[in-house]
Amino acid sequence: MDRVPNRWYAALTCDEVPHGRPVGFERLGEPLVLWREPSGAVRCAVDRCPHRGAALSIGRLTDGALACPYHGFRFDGSGACTAIPAHPRAPIPSRMRLDIRPVREAHGFIWMWSGPGPAPDGAIPFFDFAGYTFAGSAFQERWDTHYARVVENELDFAHLPFVHHNTIGRGYPTEVEVEVELAGDHLQVWQPRDPAVRLEVIGPNLWRMPLGPKLFNFIAFAPVSDEAVVLYLRTYQRIVTWRPAARLIGLVNRLTNPVVLAQDARTVPSQRPRVPILTSGEVYVASDQGVVAFHRWRQQAKRAAEAGG
Ligand code: FES
Ligand SMILES: [Fe+2]
DSSP states (O other), rough: OOOOOHHHHHHHEEGGSSSSOOOEEETEEEEEEEEOOTTEEEEEEEESTTTTTTOOGGGGEHHHHHOOOOOOEEOOOBBBEEEOOOOSOOOTTTTTTTOOOOEEEEEEEEEEESSSSSOSEEEEOOOOTTEEEEOSOOOOEEEEHHHHHHHTTTTTTTTTTHTTTTTTTTOOOOOOOOOOEEETTEEEEEEEEEEEEEEEEEEETTEEEEEEEEEEEEEEEEEEEEEEEEEEEEEEEOOSSHHHHHHHHHHHHHHHHHHHHHHHHHGGGGGGGOOOOOGGGGOOOOGGGGHHHHHHHHHHHHHHHTTTO
16 A cells, blocks of 8 residues: 555554454555564564465464464464474475564554565654653544545644534634644644644654643554554643543543544545545645645655665
């Protein structure tokens, strides 16, 4: 699927991959199986047994190994086949290997490396939430469009008085002037009349927006395919430190946000083509500068990967 090469994508939450059994998800355009090793380390592979193509996600974990439901072949976390029950004394063919996808856990998410280069060891880029706590109340929703369409929407001030005319956009001025700043993978978009309200993206798929001086809305847009995305919405706050109060703030935010998102969910999945690219002929205007900056950044990252960078 269309993706930004050589980046970490927030793809799932850690609690979506339990201990003790494999699970199946579609992400980055592929059916995947995820499971945890006895140490708790999460592993990910294409959800297709190299023997005869059965889905490993409906298999089980046996003695710490992923066992195929069809003929019981077993695989370790590196993707190597460790047992073929039908031929216990025969050598294992070297091609009997899983197609492993690099994954890491951080900030409560499972991250997938988009390749084609090798996954780096360094810290995964994330917003600086120093002093803030994740209120522990999350909301997730699947939309039928490419994730970059939803990122566009979250960098767009001009839609507020139209899409959200009776909620967050009530009385919002229709005339828009935007400033844009890009530093590495970090994009910021704001209006000069209200510079504190910055819409921020860390490419490829993280977004946040302040709701006042002590609260952030955060969304990770996990790419399922060119035609589907899962939004993971969270609240980060530094209003209170007492955990039950923090949870209450998260809960209020969690209950109000879906109303606003449901308004976006009417228009954004209607956009064609689903995968936005700069050359698709859309007629941008000045208020789209944040959107254009995001797509230029995607385009440059693709070119850098093609050039081997
Ligand atoms: S298809 Fe998986 S073991 Fe045969
Ligand atoms: Fe919106």
